Amino acid sequence: MSIMKDSREATMIGRRTDGSTIRRPLSPHLQVYDMLQMSSALSISGRITGVIWSLGVLLMVWWLLAAAAGPEAFTRVQWFLSSWLGLLILFGMTGAAWFHTINGIRHLAWDAGYGFDIPSMYRSGWAALIATGVLTVVTWIVAIIAWA
Amino acid sequence: MANDHAANTMLRSPLGRVRGLGSAKGGTHHWWLQRLTSIALLPLTIWFAFSAALLAGASYEDTVAWIGRPWNAVLLLATIALVFHHIASGIQVIVEDYANQEWTKMSSILAVKAICALLAIASALAVLRIAV
Numbered sequence: 350m351s352i353m354k355d356s357r358e359a360t361m362i363g364r365r366t367d368g369s370t371i372r373r374p375l376s377p378h379l380q381v382y383d384m385l386q387m388s389s390a391l392s393i394s395g396r397i398t399g400v401i402w403s404l405g406v407l408l409m410v411w412w413l414l415a416a417a418a419g420p421e422a423f424t425r426v427q428w429f430l431s432s433w434l435g436l437l438i439l440f441g442m443t444g445a446a447w448f449h450t451i452n453g454i455r456h457l458a459w460d461a462g463y464g465f466d467i468p469s470m471y472r473s474g475w476a477a478l479i480a481t482g483v484l485t486v487v488t489w490i491v492a493i494i495a496w497a
Numbered sequence: 498m499a500n501d502h503a504a505n506t507m508l509r510s511p512l513g514r515v516r517g518l519g520s521a522k523g524g525t526h527h528w529w530l531q532r533l534t535s536i537a538l539l540p541l542t543i544w545f546a547f548s549a550a551l552l553a554g555a556s557y558e559d560t561v562a563w564i565g566r567p568w569n570a571v572l573l574l575a576t577i578a579l580v581f582h583h584i585a586s587g588i589q590v591i592v593e594d595y596a597n598q599e600w601t602k603m604s605s606i607l608a609v610k611a612i613c614a615l616l617a618i619a620s621a622l623a624v625l626r627i628a629v
Binding site for chain 2: 414420423443450460488491
């Protein structure tokens with residue numbers, strides 16, 4: 350057998366329950382999807398917002414470490430987070446976090462076997478988008494009231 | 498031509514094959530922990546998001562007092578542990594999906610896990626330093 354060029358090949362050889370080998374189909378990549386479809390657009394958005402939020406968690410780490418380090422370090426975090434750029438990043442992060450959270454609930458429902466049919470999937474997709482918008486705005490209203 | 502069946506039969510029993518945990522060598526453990534951490538993070542996320550919003554513009558003294566309050570510190574520590582576990586396992590799946598070379602896959606996953614572990618320890622230490 351030749352040396353594998355792509356390590357994913359290793360996972361393409363599976364076995365049926367009777368033990369006989371079978372070549373599994375290669376999972377389709379991003380470019381095969383129509384990204385204007387709700388299903389695929391929200392699917393990849395879940396992953397992208399997960400990555401964005403992971404980067405956003407760095408702000409939480411910075412915030413905690415600065416609070417532990419002392420007033421000077423904390424002032425620097427507050428300065429950055431309340432700057433024009435900081436607020437923009439925080440706002441984007443809030444949206445990404447809420448979307449990832451709500452889309453995650455959809456995934457948990459699917460894992461439990463609910464809402465798989467296309468009409469339900471579209472309905473929950475729109476609900477997720479609307480809820481993301483509402484929760485993002487509500488979070489910022491709370492923040493602005495607290496700030497004022 | 499001897500026997501097609503014989504060629505396809507392994508010495509492993511069906512139970513052994515399941516315990517061998519399939520092509521990913523991990524069974525459903527990784528998948529299951531992703532769901533568990535996500536469920537646990539659901540209330541913690543809502544709590545943290547609104548707590549952080551309420552702390553907008555708070556002074557150093559107020560913020561440190563908030564972090565140091567026992568329940569807040571406990572929930573922060575839980576959030577830190579679960580968040581970094583969830584991030585590491587999530588990024589691992591992304592790397593597994595898109596990395597073509599075994600060594601890039603392996604080294605990226607190990608790097609991500611190392612970074613997540615260090616950030617988690619640093620964040621936990623910060624909370625403990627304030628709370629204790």
